Amino acid sequence: MKLSKELTTLTFVLLTLFCSAQNNKQQHFEPGALWPDNNGVHINAHGGGLMEFEGTYYWYGQHMIEGKAGNRAMVGVHVYSSNDLYNWKDEGIALRVSNDPESPIVKGCIIERPKVIFNKKTGKFVMWFHHELKGMGYSAAKTGLAVADSPTGPFQYIHSVNPNAGQWPLNFTAEQKQMSFPKELKSWSEEWLEAVAGGLFVHRDFGKGQMARDMTLFVDDDGKAYHIHASEENLTLHISELTDEYTAFTNRYVAVLPAGHNEAPAIFKKDGKYYLIASDCTGWAPNAARSFVADQIFGPWESLGNPCRGTEEQMNTTFDSQSTYIVENPKKAGEFIFMGDRWMPENAIDGRYIWLPIMFENDKPVIHWQEKWQLN
Template sequence: MMKAFTLTFLLLAGMALCAIAQNISSFNPGELWLDTDGKHINAHGGGILLHQGKYYWFGEHKVEGRQGNSAMVGVSCYSSADLLNWKNEGIALKVADENSGSEIEKGSIIERPKVIYNKRTKKFVMWFHLELKGKGYDAARTAVAVSDKVTGPYTYLKSFRPNAGEWPQNFKEEWKHKTVQEKDMKAWSQEWKDEVAKGLFIRRDFEKGQMSRDMTVFVDDDGKAYHIHSSEENLTLHLSELSPDYLSFTGKWITIEPAGHNEAPAIFKHKGKYYLITSGCTGWDPNAARSFVAESIWGPWKPLGNPAKGEGAELTFDSQSTYIIPAPGKKDTFIFMADRWRPKNPIDGRYVWLPITFEDDKPVFRWEKSWKLKDSF
C-alpha cells in the first residue's frame, strides 16, 4: 500500500512539474528555466533563430562536473512559439566518438553555437568556436556545420583560422611593414598595447589565419552575413563578411576596438544603426558590459559605455552577453540574452534575459526579477 502511494505521489508530482514547465508566463532571470519536459534548459552560450514563425534556441549541451566545460554531447536545440516555453528538440550537432580523429570528438571544446538560414541555398548553417581536444585554448578556430533541417542533424564541415593572407580593411599601410615583435616589449605595457592596436598580432598570424574565439553571426537586411569574433589573444574584435552560401569567409574584414580586450559579442540593428554589446575578459567571472554603435557595419564603431544600469550593473547582473533577440510583436525592441556561468558544475548555468530600451540613442537594460513582454517595452 505504501509503495503504491509513493509511486502515485511521485507520478502526480512529476505531472505537476511538467504542467508548471509548460505554462511559463514571464521571464525570471537567473532562476531555473524548465523546458516542457520539466528539465532545466541545457543550451548555454547560445543563440536564437526565428524560422517560419517558430523560435529555435541552439546552445552548448553541458554535463555535471568540471568536465562539462568540454563538449561531451554536442549542441542542443529547443523550439518555442513564445520565447518562454521551450520544447527539447534533441542534439542538433553530436560530437564524434573518442579517438575517432574528428576535430569535434568528445572532449573537444565547442562554444557559442549560432545558426543562420540561407534563403538562397535553403540550408541551415551553424558556426561555433572550436578548440581541439587536449590543446586547451591554443587552437582558437571557428567551425561550421550545415543541415537541411533546422533541428538537424547538422553535418560538420571544417574548422579554420579566418582571413589567412588578408589584411583588414581599416588597417594602415605602414602597419603592414612594421618589424617590432612581442619579445621586444613588456607585455601589458602601454607600448605593448599601442603596438597591438597597430597590428602586432595580426602580422604574427597573417599567414596561418587570425585567432577566433567568442563569436556570433549576423544576417543583415540585404541577406549578407557577418561573423564577429574575439581575436588577437582576445584583445581585438574582428568582423568578417561571409560568402554568399555562409560557409566560408570572403576575405573582407575589419578590426573593432583594437587592444580593447573584448569578448562575448552580441550584435543587432536598430533604426538603421548597428549596435554591439560585449564584455571584458575575466575568464568565467562576470564584469561590466560594453556597448558600441556604427552607422555602417564596416564602422567606424564608437564606444557607448556600459549598457547595464542600476544595482549590479558593474558585473552585468552576474552574467555575460551571448545574443540579442528582436522582441516578438514589438517593432524596434530587443531582448538582451546572457549566461551565468558555473564552471564547477556547468549544467547548472543560468540564463539572464532582460528587455533593452533606448536612452539618448544608447541601448540600456536594467535588472528585473520577473518581467513580461507585454509590460516591459
C-alpha cells in the first residue's frame, strides 16, 4: 500500500513536470522579443537561413558576442534544430573559426549570412557564406565554402572565392562586353550610375572574379542550386548557378537590377514565379524593403515595390529589420515566412529576429506587422 502511494506521488510529480515543460514551450512567434533556446538562452544565429532535412529544421547563423566587436567572427556559425519552428535546440557551433593566423577564417575575420543546402547526389551538406578577410574591412568581398556529413557539422572549411572570374554575365550584350569607361567618374553622378549599369565594375573585376557580399542560396524544383549575392560594390545583385555538387560555380550568371543598390537578398518560388525581397544599403540602419518578381530565375526581374504594410515608420524600416531568408510555412503549403534581423550594432549579441507571414494582395507579396502569430 505504501509503495502504491509512493508510485502515485511520483506519477503526479512527473505529470506536473511534463505539463509545466509543455506550457513553457513556445507556441507562437513574437517578432522582436527575446527568443530563448532549449537552455533558456537567446538564440544566437544572426543573418541566418533555414534548411529542412528529414523532418527537422536547422537554423544556421552568425554567432555574435557582446559589444561592437561582436559583429566579427570570434566563434563561428551557430546551428539550432527544431521540429516546429517555435522551439529550438542548441546544436553547437557548425563551423568554428580558426586560431591559426594563416587561416582565411582566423578568429576576427568576418563571416556573415551563412546558408546551408543538402546535396542528394553527394550526401553532403554544403554551406556558403559572405567572407571578409581579417583586417581588410569589406574589401575582399568573397564567398566561403564549407561542407559536412551531418547537418550539425562539424563543417570543414574548403576555400573562399570571388566567383565567375573571366566570365561575362549571360545577360550582357556584345556592346557591354566591349565598353570602355572614363577613368575619372564622380561617384553617384548620373554618368557614374550609367557606367555601373553598363558594366563598370564587372569589367574592373573580370579577371580576379566578382564581388560577393550579402548572399543566399536557392534550390529550384529541378535540383539546380543558385548563389544569389550583392556584387559590384553592392550596386547590383548577381544570380550564379552552382555545379551539380553545389560546391563551385558553373560560370553561368546574370547581373540583376544593375545599379539598383540592393543587398540582403531572400528568394522564394510560388506558383511557378520567383519572388525576391531585398533591402537598400544603409549599413546597420534599417531601410525600406524592395520586392521583385520573375518568370525565370535568371530574369528579367520586375519591381513590385515595398512589400511592407503598416505605419510610415514600419514601411520605411521593414519593421526595424533587414531581410535574410524566406521559408515555406510547414503548416500551409504555398505560404511563406519572411525572416529578418533587427541589428544591434552597439551590442551585437542582442540582435532580435523578425519573422512574419508573407501574404499576397493583387499578386504581390505583402508583409503586415503582427505582435504574435502562429503557423496555422
